[in-house]
Amino acid sequence: MSSASIADGLVALPLEVRVRFGLWDEVLAAPEPPDYLPIARAMRHQARGIALAAKDDFAAAEVERREFVAARSRVPADASFFNNSAASLLDVAEHMLAGEVLYRQGRVEALSQTLGGHQREVGHRHVAARLHPMAAQQIEDTPDVERDLGGAHAALPK
Numbered sequence: 001m002s003s004a005s006i007a008d009g010l011v012a013l014p015l016e017v018r019v020r021f022g023l024w025d026e027v028l029a030a031p032e033p034p035d036y037l038p039i040a041r042a043m044r045h046q047a048r049g050i051a052l053a054a055k056d057d058f059a060a061a062e063v064e065r066r067e068f069v070a071a072r073s074r075v076p077a078d079a080s081f082f083n084n085s086a087a088s089l090l091d092v093a094e095h096m097l098a099g100e101v102l103y104r105q106g107r108v109e110a111l112s113q114t115l116g117g118h119q120r121e122v123g124h125r126h127v128a129a130r131l132h133p134m135a136a137q138q139i140e141d142t143p144d145v146e147r148d149l150g151g152a153h154a155a156l157p158k
Helices: 003-020 024-029 038-054 058-073 086-105 108-115 117-122 124-131 134-141 149-155
Strands: none
Touching: 003 024, 003 038, 024 038, 038 058, 038 086, 058 086
8 A cells, every 4th residue: 555545545534524523614615635636536525515415505515426426536446545445435435425415405215225225224313323423312312303314304403
């Protein structure tokens, strides 16, 4: 594994932290990484798409999704980040982006299909928690909110 591939993945981590904590404006203000960091560039588009969906700008989130797909195609097939292939990491990122957009749109059935049938068996609360780690706690802390994905969506901060 080269130092460049380690650096590439590490450059994307601050954006992942900002997504995790819902710092949408900081995500959107982050500069684009240089061309020689293709994983970080792809992950920036993923983070921006999630942030835009959280701000209910679904048209712009779709633009970022398309940019993510294009940036992903520029990541070398043999690229890796530590012991994970870049392809595997970007697969997760792609599903997370699609799921976050559907989640923010309140499209429960489409979300369940996107994440796979096994997710439906554990309930929408767990699906929400997988997409946004604060969702499960928000649901538990809000007794009047519905215990489904729609309720989780309403309880989450914008």
